[in-house]
Amino acid sequence: MSKVTSLAEAVGSISDGEHLSLSGFAITRCTMAFAREVIRQGLRGLTISQCVGAMDADLLTGAGVVERLIYGGGSLDRFGRLANINRGIENGSLCAEEYSSLSIAFRYLAGSLGLPFIPIRSLRGSDLLRQIRARTAEDVAEVTDPFTGENWLALKPLQPDVAVVQVQAADEDGNAWIFGPKWDNPEQARAAKRTIVITERILSGDEIRKHAEQTIIPGLLVSHVVELPFGAHPTSVYGAYDYDDVQIRCYVEAAKTPASFQAYLQEFVYGVKDHQGYLDKVGGVARLEQLRADPVLGY
């Protein structure tokens, strides 16, 4: 069955207040075109989760779409901090539940396996745990190992309403390949109630079947497939294109103040009709061709 839809239709399936996990890691495979469409459609009150905070979550936060963020800290690598997220935490407008990379990954893993909780060695003795206990005490607990009697910290599973995953290739049913490291994406998709796949290109079902061991997300988890070349721009997609340093710097500069970020949103999100309009805005085919990855290097 074909699940191929437009980006607008896939975003339209999401309701205000839902919990979305996003596939980005800092400045790579971020769900950027998806985030821009979420902002254009005016969704509100979202909960966003990901192991390492990335540009997709920061953009949504800067646009006022995010009420709650569950993450393990993050940055835009050398380009700068997650300015909108940090500002939201500092002024109290964003409810941030801050963990470590592995504790979020374990929460997704427990969610993906249908387990009631997962024990972890991390977080103990830290102010991260003290802060979690003060803010969302229901998400952590002490448990005793029934076999050894040892005391463990247990985490509650994460089960997002929707996992949004930016991938290199998928078929019409949503069987999706991810090349390069996959960080938390396999567990995100399995923990979520459903998955929206944003793919650089759609392959035939026969093509996927020939190399089915590369399928990271099974189609049975997927509700929508959107074919969207350069959907992660200005972040990178391994084997497809490099990050756009000019556009990331432009973003970092704009994110320094709420006013300049509003101007950025006007120009690059509200001021363009759709993803094609955005790509034209950032330099069109001429610029995108410069970013295309060398197949051997992957960047």
Next chain:
Amino acid sequence: MPLEYTPSELMAVAGARELEDGQVVAVGLGLPVVASFLAKKTCAPNMTILFELGVINPEPIHTGVGLADPRVWYRANVLSSFVDILGAVLHKGRVDVGFLGGLEVDQYGNLNTTLLGDPQGQFRHMIGSGGANDIASCAKRTIIIMRHEARKLNKTISFITSPGYMGGGDERAQAGLLGGPSRVITDKAIFDFDGVSKRMRLLSIHPGITLEDVLDNMGFTPVIPEAVPLTEPPDPEQLRLIREVIDPQRIYMG
């Protein structure tokens, strides 16, 4: 004639000297990347290098802007996931050494990468943990690399992102945490930790630096043994590898 080298180069070399062949090493960004690639090219060719997001033993030929840059994944022999690296390798107890950096460290090796305070009492939110808390909790030992400044080597820190020996003594073991910090490498000195009190202890001072330079730029007084040797300076081959092979564009070395 003495060799010319920068404090960053000495720190990277000191980090590399801590690593042994065959070890499994979890690496963050910056100086630890240089230290581990240097070790792999010199004293530890069979070392395994891990990046938290799912990368094992990359052999980059271009310098990246961070762990999210595919340049630093080049020629890896495994590209997998957090659960695979931080779970099945680190949480399982297979990481020998984890490198950590930070905004602030206290005398017990507790690290802050979350909040930066200013004199007006306002806090800025910074990077947070990433895999740092996991590495600090689960590696057999950690090595902390940071600049030697009074505001960074602090008596009390704003936030414990990654626990060291907590309040000292056996507090860390009581909390059920493995390992703990074994070295703090700065641009002035190298420290280890007293076996009983778990307070930071001066291990060596870098050439050209005095004990006063070390102590005047710290917010607490470390344990000072009677004799403190000089840190061994880098050798010419180590400097050549750093400058020509590992970081020719000086992205990590500043």
